[in-house]
Amino acid sequence: MSCGSNQRYAAIWVAGTLPFVVLLIAFGESAPLFVDGTSRSKIQFIHQSSPTSHKYLPEAMSGGVAIFDYDGDGRQDIFLVNGAALKDPMKRADQPDKSNARYWNRLYRNTGDGTFSDVTERAGLQGTDFGMGVAAADYDNDGRADLFVTGLNGGTLYHNNGDGTFSDVTTPAGVRFSGWSTGAMFVDFDRDGKLDLFVARYLEWDFSMDIFCGFQKPGGRMYCHPDQFQPISHMLFHNEGGGRFKDVSRASGISAHRGKGLGVAMEDYDQDGWPDIFVANDSVAQQVFHNRRDGTFEEIGVALGSAYDADGRTFSGMGLDATDYDNDGWPDIFVNSLATQRYALFRNINGSFDYVSDSTGVGAASMLHSGWGAKFFDFDNDGWKDLFVAQGHVMDNIQTTEPHLRYRETPLLLRNVDGHFTDISLRGGPAFKNPIAARGAAFGDLYNNGAVDVVINVNNGQPVVLENRDGSGNHWLTIEAIGTTSNRDGIGTRIRVVTKTGPAQYAMVSSASSYLSASDKRVHFGLGRNARAEAVDLTWPSGKIQRLEHVAADRTLRVREP
Numbered sequence: 001m002s003c004g005s006n007q008r009y010a011a012i013w014v015a016g017t018l019p020f021v022v023l024l025i026a027f028g029e030s031a032p033l034f035v036d037g038t039s040r041s042k043i044q045f046i047h048q049s050s051p052t053s054h055k056y057l058p059e060a061m062s063g064g065v066a067i068f069d070y071d072g073d074g075r076q077d078i079f080l081v082n083g084a085a086l087k088d089p090m091k092r093a094d095q096p097d098k099s100n101a102r103y104w105n106r107l108y109r110n111t112g113d114g115t116f117s118d119v120t121e122r123a124g125l126q127g128t129d130f131g132m133g134v135a136a137a138d139y140d141n142d143g144r145a146d147l148f149v150t151g152l153n154g155g156t157l158y159h160n161n162g163d164g165t166f167s168d169v170t171t172p173a174g175v176r177f178s179g180w181s182t183g184a185m186f187v188d189f190d191r192d193g194k195l196d197l198f199v200a201r202y203l204e205w206d207f208s209m210d211i212f213c214g215f216q217k218p219g220g221r222m223y224c225h226p227d228q229f230q231p232i233s234h235m236l237f238h239n240e241g242g243g244r245f246k247d248v249s250r251a252s253g254i255s256a257h258r259g260k261g262l263g264v265a266m267e268d269y270d271q272d273g274w275p276d277i278f279v280a281n282d283s284v285a286q287q288v289f290h291n292r293r294d295g296t297f298e299e300i301g302v303a304l305g306s307a308y309d310a311d312g313r314t315f316s317g318m319g320l321d322a323t324d325y326d327n328d329g330w331p332d333i334f335v336n337s338l339a340t341q342r343y344a345l346f347r348n349i350n351g352s353f354d355y356v357s358d359s360t361g362v363g364a365a366s367m368l369h370s371g372w373g374a375k376f377f378d379f380d381n382d383g384w385k386d387l388f389v390a391q392g393h394v395m396d397n398i399q400t401t402e403p404h405l406r407y408r409e410t411p412l413l414l415r416n417v418d419g420h421f422t423d424i425s426l427r428g429g430p431a432f433k434n435p436i437a438a439r440g441a442a443f444g445d446l447y448n449n450g451a452v453d454v455v456i457n458v459n460n461g462q463p464v465v466l467e468n469r470d471g472s473g474n475h476w477l478t479i480e481a482i483g484t485t486s487n488r489d490g491i492g493t494r495i496r497v498v499t500k501t502g503p504a505q506y507a508m509v510s511s512a513s514s515y516l517s518a519s520d521k522r523v524h525f526g527l528g529r530n531a532r533a534e535a536v537d538l539t540w541p542s543g544k545i546q547r548l549e550h551v552a553a554d555r556t557l558r559v560r561e562p
Contacts, residue, residue, distance in 0.1 A: 032429025033379065033413070034454070037467040042115045043078070045106050047439075049460050050086035051396070053221070054210055058152055058180070059086070060223045060394050061202070061262075064133035064440035064516030065373075065457040068145045070123070071164060075110035076444045076520050078465075080457055081149060082106065084130040105131055105149065110446065124166050129153045133440065133516025137186035139195045140243055141488040148197060150181035150516070155199060159243070174245045175237050180205050183264035183320075185512030187275055188487050189252075190295055191541045194239035195487045198254075200261030200279050204230040222395055226282045226316075231258035234279065238295075248295070257299040260284050263320030263374075265513040267331040268494065269304070270351040273543070275492050275508075280317035280335045286344075288333075306333055306346045306353040315341040316394075319374035319441075319515035324348075325385050326419035327503040329496075334362075336371025336389055339405050343371055343389070361421040362387070365414055368405065370394065373441025373515040376416075377452045381474035381526030383502040384416040390438035390456045390515075408435035411456070411466075431466055438464075444520025450476040450554060452524055457517075475527040475553035477536075481509050484561040485542040492541040495523055499530040527553050 049059045063081035070077050084103045104126040108116035120126055129151035139146050144160035154177045158166040170176050180202045186195040203226060214222035233255035237245035249255040254277075263280035269288065270276070277289040277297065285307035289297040301307035309315055315337040324331050330348035337343055343366040346353035357363035370393045376385035391409035398405050413428050414421035425432050437459040446453045451468035458464060477497065481490025493509040511521040527533060536548040540561050551557065 031469060031471055033424075033427050033468070033470055034429050034431055034466040035469055036429070036431035036434075037114070037465040038462065040114055041465045042117070043108055043463060043465065044118065045080050046102065046462055047080070047082055047458055047460055048103050049083040051460065052086055055213070055221050055223050056086060056207065057203070057205060057223055058130055059083070060396070060459065061132065061182070062439065062459065063131050063457050064518075065442045065455050065463070066134045066136045066147065066518040067442040067444035067446070067455060067520045068136040068511065068518060070107065070145055070160060071109065072144065075112055075448065076446050077110045078108045078116060078455055079125070079134060079136070079147065080106045080108070080463055081131040081134050081440070081516070082127065086130070114447065119164065122164055124168075125158060127156065129156065132180075132182050133184060134518055135184040135186055135197070136511050136518040137195055137491060137521070138487070138489050139186055139197070139239060141194070143488060148175075148184050148186070148199075150184050150199060152180050154178050155181045155184065169243065173243055174247070177235055177247070179232055181235070182262050183279070183512075183516050185264050185266060185510070186491060187266045187277065187510075187512070188492050188541050189236070189275060189277070189291060190238070191274065191492070193483070193485055193487055193542065194241055195489065195491060196239045197237040197245060198264060198277055199235040199237075200259070200264050201232045201234055202260055202262065202282070204232050219397060219400065222397060226260050231260050231284060233258050234261055251295070253296045253298060254289065257287060257289075259287055261287075262318045263335070263513070263515050265320050265322040266492070266510050267322040267508055269322070269331055269348060271330070273539075278320060278322050278333060280320035282316050282318065283314055285314060286317050286335055304353050305355070309342065309344055310355040310358070315344065317344075319372050319389065321375045321513040323376050323385065323508070324506045325376050325387070325416060327384065327505055329504070329506050331506070331508070334374060334376065334387065336366070336374050338370045339368050339393060342366055343369075360419065361423075362414065365412065365421065365423040369409060369412060371412070372439045373456060373517055375441070375443045375514050375519065377443050377524065378526035379413070379452060379468055380415070380470045380472045381450065381476045381528070382472065383499070383505060383526050383528045384418070386416045387414040387421060388412070388441070388443070388454060390441040392435075392437040392439070392459070396437070406435065408437050410435050411438070431464065436461060436464060440515050440517040442514065442517040442519045445478060445522070445524065448556065450478070474529065475531055476525065477527055477533055477551065477553050478522050478524045478556040479536065480522045480556060480558045481538065482558060482560045483540065483542075485544065486540045486561055489521055490540065490561065491521070494539040496535075496537040497525045497527075497533050498535040498537075499527050499533055501530060502528050522556065
């Protein structure tokens with residue numbers, strides 16, 4: 001790239017992000033693609049899973065992260081899910097205990113100068129459960145983002161009061177349930193303008209199942225394989241309005257198909273206009289719940305070809321994303337797994353799926369890795385969605401049995417060139433050389449500069465904030481959908497962006513994907529060298545179709561449903 005292109009891109013970032021400008025110009029061609037902004041962010045958080053000699057399985061699985069705008073100031077904030085002090089049995093507390101503040105979940109407000117301030121206690125989001133994941137969306141259409149936090153004892157629904165505080169409304173809202181919940185998302189499955197709640201559950205597990213797994217020698221005990229435990233049903237709650245939900249898990253057909261669910265996502269795989277639900281399952285078949293448009297679902301992962309790998313084997317599905325990576329208009333599926341299994345990429349061919357990990361380069365790049373948080377996003381704004389995976393093995397002593405594998409791993413960055421992926425992790429920068437025990441990862445433009453950043457929650461460690469410093473000079477467009485007849489967040493809206501050069505791009509508005517995490521709901525598109533989009537087409541959940549023409553690049557565009 002030329003120095004001129006760097007300067008042009010820096011100019012785009014001037015507004016509100018002055019500290020970045022000099023850095024971009026100075027770095028030149030050797031600049032890292034990402035820098036570790038954790039220290040600069042002033043986020044003081046250490047995830048606590050309370051590792052014990054018993055190696056209870058939950059210790060290894062937490063926690064998620066959300067990037068969302070809780071106070072409506074236009075800047076994306078960060079919520080980090082924490083574990084808890086493990087006791088046997090562990091009981092839910094009525095109120096947060098200040099003596100256990102290190103076990104609190106944490107909410108950090110984006111101050112706008114590159115730093116984040118801890119507003120957890122004022123917000124009332126400390127939590128009382130062993131936390132796992134988080135979903136973020138405006139479920140009651142009041143213009144404020146709410147949270148659902150999953151954990152060992154079901155989950156907690158927090159209503160955003162609009163004054164910087166949240167209220168626990170789990171019981172009055174009708175979403176109190178039991179069991180180990182993991183991935184969750186808000187989705188308007190019946191397109192009635194109100195966001196419903198889907199929750200994946202992992203296993204039939206409690207502290208009485210203290211099974212010994214591993215080897216009878218010092219340091220030989222290991223976390224048990226999920227095969228040691230029974231699968232469990234997932235949960236679906238229909239939004240009845242007025243702040244109330246109804247459990248329709250059985251009536252919808254969702255609970256009829258048990259799994260070992262972790263990551264969740266939504267997309268319309270068959271383009272019939274109705275959102276479908278995807279669940280990454282650990283060591284059992286991956287699930288696709290097809291929306292039958294009458295309030296019910298059918299599970300058809302096997303029939304679609306997305307339940308198993310190319311050899312017909314199950315694998316340890318953890319992180320998940322569903323979107324169109326090859327710009328052909330059909331949403332594809334990515335599911336990561338444990339080392340030696342290869343990450344699974346399923347290409348959508350007219351409504352069915354083909355396992356293409358090997359032919360696209362994903363298989364070779366992931367053979368010795370274990371993935372958690374993951375997402376397709378266009379880090380360099382060239383018009384093709386790249387793939388990021390936060391990595392680390394589930395076994396903290398994996399090297400005792402498999403010396404060639406590692407518990408802590410560096411992130412994986414795969415660049416997408418016309419649908420084929422190349423590992424460019426070494427160009428990521430020093431942060432890509434620091435091994436961590438990554439778990440959840442969320443993605444979003446933290447600084448409103450047109451570059452998607454990454455926040456990783458680290459099991460028993462400090463989170464990592466990866467600031468995107470791409471200096472390609474490519475243009476971009478971010479779309480924030482605001483529903484009127486549809487849900488206010490516009491979740492489920494299908495967006496098509498057409499530019500003068502390069503293929504059309506497609507995406508659906510959603511904050512769900514990755515591993516137990518929620519990402520910036522604004523939809524980001526890289527436009528390459530195109531200084532405008534010739535057309536932006538939005539198909540809203542209500543069925544309304546909207547077209548915008550000759551849309552200038554390098555801005556966040558708020559689009560209100562007509």
